[in-house]
Amino acid sequence: MRLKNVPGSREAVAASDHVESDPEQMKGRWVRDVFGNDNPIHIEVGMGKGRFITSLAAINPDINYIGIEKYSSVLIRAIEKAETKPLDNLKFIRMDAEDIESVFAKGEVKKIYLNFSDPWPKDRHAKRRLTSGRFLERFANILSEDGSIEFKTDNRDLFEYSLNEIEPSGWRLQAFTFDLHNDPVMNEGNIMTEYEERFSSEGNRICKYVITLCEQE
Numbered sequence: 256m257r258l259k260n261v262p263g264s265r266e267a268v269a270a271s272d273h274v275e276s277d278p279e280q281m282k283g284r285w286v287r288d289v290f291g292n293d294n295p296i297h298i299e300v301g302m303g304k305g306r307f308i309t310s311l312a313a314i315n316p317d318i319n320y321i322g323i324e325k326y327s328s329v330l331i332r333a334i335e336k337a338e339t340k341p342l343d344n345l346k347f348i349r350m351d352a353e354d355i356e357s358v359f360a361k362g363e364v365k366k367i368y369l370n371f372s373d374p375w376p377k378d379r380h381a382k383r384r385l386t387s388g389r390f391l392e393r394f395a396n397i398l399s400e401d402g403s404i405e406f407k408t409d410n411r412d413l414f415e416y417s418l419n420e421i422e423p424s425g426w427r428l429q430a431f432t433f434d435l436h437n438d439p440v441m442n443e444g445n446i447m448t449e450y451e452e453r454f455s456s457e458g459n460r461i462c463k464y465v466i467t468l469c470e471q472e
């Protein structure tokens with residue numbers, strides 16, 4: 256993805272109350288010390304400008320949401336939304352998801368959303384894909400036993416690669432579709448992301464899977 260630098264975004268992100276500036280310190284303490292409740296935590300990894308997670312937080316006040324984004328120039332757009340309509344159950348972290356295990360304790364997260372993750376088409380970059388076996392291993396280490404990952408993309412090659420990573424990584428496929436917007440069951444309650452709106456308006460079909468850890472029945 257080509258990024259437009261937004262001057263001052265790094266400083267604005269660092270100063271924002273909507274961003275947890277020292278997330279490693281919160282490992283194992285998110286619910287108690289950040290949100291001050293007993294509600295489950297759902298995260299979106301690679302949230303971009305944050306429309307999806309902000310919409311979810313607004314309609315589900317009993318869930319704590321954390322949006323993770325690598326780049327300040329993008330995260331700043333999510334912060335602007337949060338400033339317009341502050342939500343007690345929404346926080347952001349600026350970080351590379353490679354380090355996610357240093358920020359969440361085992362079992363601390365109930366659901367992980369991956370939306371239109373960067374495809375990294377070259378084979379030598381496969382480990383950077385958020386749906387690679389390496390990332391699924393990291394996610395298994397922070398997810399609760401009854402937790403799940405929901406992944407959406409319009410990239411058919413990335414989706415097929417991602418389907419093949421599930422079982423060898425110790426996960427189980429619960430549901431999938433190659434055409435989300437024409438699948439009445441999986442599309443129920445669907446909230447479109449910025450990328451989803453753009454790609455589907457160009458005629459691209461949206462793929463989605465839901466996976467859980469294998470120990471579950």
Ligand code: SAM
Pocket residue numbers: 256300301302303304323324325326329350351352353369370371372373448449450451
């Ligand atoms: N999820 C949004 C959507 O669907 O509209 C944005 C999709 S955009 C293609 C992917 C986003 O993931 C980018 O903003 C990128 O910076 C972020 N990203 C990619 N790899 C990441 C990583 N390892 N850790 C955190 N964010 C990442």
